[in-house]
Amino acid sequence: MARIAVLGAGSWGTALAVHLARLDHEVRLWSRDPDRGRDLEAKRENRIYLPGFGFPPRIRVMWELERATGGAEAIVLAVPSLALGATVEKALGGGTEGGTWVIATKGLEESTNRRMSEVFAAVHDRPPVVLAGPSLAVEVAAARPTTVLAASVDAHRAAAVQQLVHGPAFRVYTSTDVVGVELGTSLKNVVALAAGIVDGMELGANARGALLTRGLAEITRLGVALGARRETFQGLAGVGDLVTTCSSPLSRNRSLGEAIGRGLGVRQAIAGLRQVAEGVPTTRSAVRLAARAGVEMPIAEQVRRLLDEEIEPLEAVRALMSRPPRGEGEE
Amino acid sequence: MARIAVLGAGSWGTALAVHLARLDHEVRLWSRDPDRGRDLEAKRENRIYLPGFGFPPRIRVMWELERATGGAEAIVLAVPSLALGATVEKALGGGTEGGTWVIATKGLEESTNRRMSEVFAAVHDRPPVVLAGPSLAVEVAAARPTTVLAASVDAHRAAAVQQLVHGPAFRVYTSTDVVGVELGTSLKNVVALAAGIVDGMELGANARGALLTRGLAEITRLGVALGARRETFQGLAGVGDLVTTCSSPLSRNRSLGEAIGRGLGVRQAIAGLRQVAEGVPTTRSAVRLAARAGVEMPIAEQVRRLLDEEIEPLEAVRALMSRPPRGEGEE
Numbered sequence: 001m002a003r004i005a006v007l008g009a010g011s012w013g014t015a016l017a018v019h020l021a022r023l024d025h026e027v028r029l030w031s032r033d034p035d036r037g038r039d040l041e042a043k044r045e046n047r048i049y050l051p052g053f054g055f056p057p058r059i060r061v062m063w064e065l066e067r068a069t070g071g072a073e074a075i076v077l078a079v080p081s082l083a084l085g086a087t088v089e090k091a092l093g094g095g096t097e098g099g100t101w102v103i104a105t106k107g108l109e110e111s112t113n114r115r116m117s118e119v120f121a122a123v124h125d126r127p128p129v130v131l132a133g134p135s136l137a138v139e140v141a142a143a144r145p146t147t148v149l150a151a152s153v154d155a156h157r158a159a160a161v162q163q164l165v166h167g168p169a170f171r172v173y174t175s176t177d178v179v180g181v182e183l184g185t186s187l188k189n190v191v192a193l194a195a196g197i198v199d200g201m202e203l204g205a206n207a208r209g210a211l212l213t214r215g216l217a218e219i220t221r222l223g224v225a226l227g228a229r230r231e232t233f234q235g236l237a238g239v240g241d242l243v244t245t246c247s248s249p250l251s252r253n254r255s256l257g258e259a260i261g262r263g264l265g266v267r268q269a270i271a272g273l274r275q276v277a278e279g280v281p282t283t284r285s286a287v288r289l290a291a292r293a294g295v296e297m298p299i300a301e302q303v304r305r306l307l308d309e310e311i312e313p314l315e316a317v318r319a320l321m322s323r324p325p326r327g328e329g330e331e
Numbered sequence: 332m333a334r335i336a337v338l339g340a341g342s343w344g345t346a347l348a349v350h351l352a353r354l355d356h357e358v359r360l361w362s363r364d365p366d367r368g369r370d371l372e373a374k375r376e377n378r379i380y381l382p383g384f385g386f387p388p389r390i391r392v393m394w395e396l397e398r399a400t401g402g403a404e405a406i407v408l409a410v411p412s413l414a415l416g417a418t419v420e421k422a423l424g425g426g427t428e429g430g431t432w433v434i435a436t437k438g439l440e441e442s443t444n445r446r447m448s449e450v451f452a453a454v455h456d457r458p459p460v461v462l463a464g465p466s467l468a469v470e471v472a473a474a475r476p477t478t479v480l481a482a483s484v485d486a487h488r489a490a491a492v493q494q495l496v497h498g499p500a501f502r503v504y505t506s507t508d509v510v511g512v513e514l515g516t517s518l519k520n521v522v523a524l525a526a527g528i529v530d531g532m533e534l535g536a537n538a539r540g541a542l543l544t545r546g547l548a549e550i551t552r553l554g555v556a557l558g559a560r561r562e563t564f565q566g567l568a569g570v571g572d573l574v575t576t577c578s579s580p581l582s583r584n585r586s587l588g589e590a591i592g593r594g595l596g597v598r599q600a601i602a603g604l605r606q607v608a609e610g611v612p613t614t615r616s617a618v619r620l621a622a623r624a625g626v627e628m629p630i631a632e633q634v635r636r637l638l639d640e641e642i643e644p645l646e647a648v649r650a651l652m653s654r655p656p657r658g659e660g661e662e
Binding site for chain 1: 464465466467470471473475476477478480493497499500502503504505506534535536537538539540541543544545547548551562563564565566567570571572573574575576577578579648652653656657658659660
């Protein structure tokens, strides 16, 4: 059993803390906000982001960063993407030393299109381990069967994290393709948005299968152009995360797409969500990255046009269906 | 516009006939059974297998094989898999000559595990074109957006069929990987059965994503061992067909799995279906082919054990989740 710090008490950080405590690790769940931290400790439950899951005794809630990270064998980052760099800097400034850094935060940094491990590398030189894959927080908290990836350029660290977090209902595979795992699990939100649009327009299961396939093909193309391995997109960080996101009625990105597909204006659909749908900035990042890399991403481009209200959903579908016929794999 | 014979007036043959007639082809839809043929011609609708879609004027129903195939530029085989070889033999015996053969029949021959193009090759030496992909018949008939593959070892024939059948709502990609296209679209039914079991047990979206990913990985392994190209399984014949089948409440294989996952006995669940679920014989074929090729297929093996009532659903899940942790891609 190890001492593990989980930084960030949103739904994903809390679910990971619950999971790790069930494995008998000594978990320190850190909340940036002292008031929220005291409330979590008093209620022993995260009623805002993960209601219904009482904390096992092995979780201790903290709101002082050094106390949470001190002596931790692993430090799991589950803070919002915008706060990741600053949180690591603050922890390092406070004297945090040993321990493996685990990045559980998802997404791309909006202004720079950087992956989370790139943001991390700008403030610390130790290779982190990225923990990602098809893992809805509420299902992990409920101990439903889940599989994820522990990815690091340092295979030993990835294996160490695999040992720490693997459990009876939480199967962990290792990978050394950090770029692919981060890009797959971020870019899938572009396809989830598009899948939601297809669902909202009631285009059917044939269109859904085609959309996921061609969407996966174009995020694979971009990923490979940016240094990822093709196989990663066939695995849990690609197909797996995409299928889970598109299967879940809870996915904000899929739901936003569905509202747009039903004909609700984009601004109104976005305003209707209580939380941010990362797919929106991720679509813009994808289109920018694709242009820079000289990669064709027809689906992402149509989603971008829809989000910018340049076209209507039907025009987007027509544009995609009327591209010249060709061989599969050519583009 | 061309003259095209569609042999077999089940749901898929009828849907293809309706689609081709809408493209202004002169379609001859052949039913093996003269009484059924006369009934189809009288009603101008297939009320049993594809109700709700009146035949366009360009469809002519026939029940004499030579009349249907005579002078046809393309002959589309949409008969049941057990009848494919005999139908081709009979047509050839009746003097059918020119024309491109298109195989739209799916599945593996139960007793021999042969693909449909292998069955075809045993009776005719001209390379056929396989038409397959994520294409629920009712959606094709309803002109909902659909994408499929035209696959042939003869790229010119594949391109010719692409030209013939491509339409505004029916996008056709070509491929030369006949083995991969046939295996992907057949073996996906094993994974659809397993996905149904996961749904019936209410294991959640994380488990669904994992199952589809690992299921796709193992049918890819078997396909590659049998001569298919890996990329084909990332395309419409793999990911695409799998997602469409698993998204559809109409899929017999997924529904059968769901009944089993809910705890209904296998015999009872099978008896509850009015039509055959091809996933059952396909699972047995897959396990046999995998054993012969020396390929590990843990999911197919657990589905086989469930179908043979050797284990209960919960044991199958436990067996899959308790395999030793490893790297993604290793097996």
